[in-house]
Amino acid sequence: MSNRNATRRTFLKAAGVTLALPLLESTGLGASTVDAAPRRMVAVCFALGLHGPNVIPQESGGNYTSTPYLSALGGDLRNQLTVVSGTSHPDVTLGHASDAAFLTSARFPGSATFRNAVSLDQLMVEKLQPDTRFASLVLSTRGGSLSVTRSGVQIPSEARPSSVFTKLFVNGSPAQVAQQVRRLEDGRSIMDAVLTPARQLQSRVSAPDRERLDQYFSAVREVEQRLASSQEWATRPKAPVDYKPPVDVANPNDDLARLKLMLDLVQLALETDSTRFITLYVTGSNAVQPVPGISMEYHGLSHHGQDPEKLSQLAILQTRQMEMVGAFLIRLTAAKEADQTVLDRTMVLLGAAMGNASSHNCKNLPIILAGGGFKHGQHIAFDQDNNTALCRLYVSMLQRLGIDTDRFGSGNGTLPKLAFQL
Numbered sequence: 001m002s003n004r005n006a007t008r009r010t011f012l013k014a015a016g017v018t019l020a021l022p023l024l025e026s027t028g029l030g031a032s033t034v035d036a037a038p039r040r041m042v043a044v045c046f047a048l049g050l051h052g053p054n055v056i057p058q059e060s061g062g063n064y065t066s067t068p069y070l071s072a073l074g075g076d077l078r079n080q081l082t083v084v085s086g087t088s089h090p091d092v093t094l095g096h097a098s099d100a101a102f103l104t105s106a107r108f109p110g111s112a113t114f115r116n117a118v119s120l121d122q123l124m125v126e127k128l129q130p131d132t133r134f135a136s137l138v139l140s141t142r143g144g145s146l147s148v149t150r151s152g153v154q155i156p157s158e159a160r161p162s163s164v165f166t167k168l169f170v171n172g173s174p175a176q177v178a179q180q181v182r183r184l185e186d187g188r189s190i191m192d193a194v195l196t197p198a199r200q201l202q203s204r205v206s207a208p209d210r211e212r213l214d215q216y217f218s219a220v221r222e223v224e225q226r227l228a229s230s231q232e233w234a235t236r237p238k239a240p241v242d243y244k245p246p247v248d249v250a251n252p253n254d255d256l257a258r259l260k261l262m263l264d265l266v267q268l269a270l271e272t273d274s275t276r277f278i279t280l281y282v283t284g285s286n287a288v289q290p291v292p293g294i295s296m297e298y299h300g301l302s303h304h305g306q307d308p309e310k311l312s313q314l315a316i317l318q319t320r321q322m323e324m325v326g327a328f329l330i331r332l333t334a335a336k337e338a339d340q341t342v343l344d345r346t347m348v349l350l351g352a353a354m355g356n357a358s359s360h361n362c363k364n365l366p367i368i369l370a371g372g373g374f375k376h377g378q379h380i381a382f383d384q385d386n387n388t389a390l391c392r393l394y395v396s397m398l399q400r401l402g403i404d405t406d407r408f409g410s411g412n413g414t415l416p417k418l419a420f421q422l
Helices: 003-008 068-073 075-080 095-101 120-128 161-169 174-204 207-234 255-271 298-302 308-334 391-400
Strands: 011-014 017-020 040-046 081-085 137-140 277-282 346-351 367-370 378-381
Touching (some): 068 308, 120 391, 255 308, 308 346
Antiparallel strands (some): 011 017, 346 367
16 A cells, blocks of 8 residues: 555544544535525425426426426415426436435445435535534434435434424523533544644645645534534524424324424524525335325335326325425515515425336436525426436536535536526
C-alpha cells in the first residue's frame, strides 16, 4: 500500500474513541448566512407507487386535462404545482429496492455491490446549515427511510407521531435538558480529542493529502459548530403549537391515519421553522386498509396486473392519499409568512421510485413538484422511452435554494422548462 493510501486510511485514537479518517474527498461544505426568508423542502415517496395513468395527463404544457389524482389534490392547487413525466434514475432498476435511491440516484440498489450516496435533503443541510432546532426530520409511516448521509448510511426514520410531536414541541424536564446538554458537550470533547493527533499528520503527508486534511478539518469544525448550535437549542423553550398531542394509531392496518398524522406534524414543523428539510417515506404494507370499498391488501393491489377490480380498489386508496396530501398543501397556502405563504417558500416533491409498481418498473416515474417559488401550472413531459434524469429536477431544486451547482447524482444541468418565479 502506498504512503498516500495508508494516510487516507489512518485511524485516530483519543479519549477512548477511534475515528477513521475518510477517503479525503472534497465535501463541498460551506458556511451560509441565515436567510431572512428561509426556503424549505419536503420530499414524499410512496413505496407502493402511484398509478401512472391516474397521475400523468395526456397533454403536455399548461392546458392539460386534469387526471383523477391531480383532481384529488384540489383544483385550487393547479397553478401551484408542476407535473413531470418521462424521468427516472439511470441504472436504478430493482423494484422496491429503488426506494433507497429515490433521493440519491445511486446505481444498482439491491445489488451486492450497492453503495448509496448523499440524499438530496442531506446535501441541502450540508450546504445551507440551517439555524433551526433540527437540521432535518426523517419520517415514515411504518419504517424505512429516504435520507442518506454523505458516507452512504441510511438515516433511521421516526414512524411514531407521538414521538415526533414530543421531539418537536414538548419541553423536557430540567434534568432531561441537562442530560442532553452533557451528551452534546461530550460530543464536542471527542471532536477536540481527535483533532490534535489528526493535525500531527499534516507534517508527514504529501501536499495533496494536506489539502484533503484541511478539507476534513473544515468538516469537523462544522460538526463542532452544529454541536454548539444544538447545545444552544437544547436550553431554549420549544415552539408552542395549538395542536392536541397525537395518539399513535392503534389499528395496525390503518396506513391512511398514519399518513394524516405525519402530514399534520410536517406542517407544524414547517410553520414553526423547527426544521427546513423533511423526508416522509409512505411505507407500503400487506394490510387490508379500513376504507370503504377496499377488500384486498394494499401490496396486492399495487400488483394489479391490469385487473379491473384491483385497479378500482387501488384508485380508491390512492385517491384518499392524494386528498390528504392536497389538504396538507392547501394548509401551507393558508399559512402566511411575511408577504408569502409557507408553500411559496417550501418545495414539496411528491412521487414514487417505481413508474409501474405492478411490474416493479422504475422508468417513467410519477412526479409532482408543488410550491417553492417555481413557475407552475404545467405538465413537463419527456420521452417515455428515453427518459430524462430525474436528478435534473433535483439540480433545479438545489439552485432554487441558492446552492451553486450544476450537478447532482445522475443529473447534469437543470430541468428544462422549469423556471423560477421572479
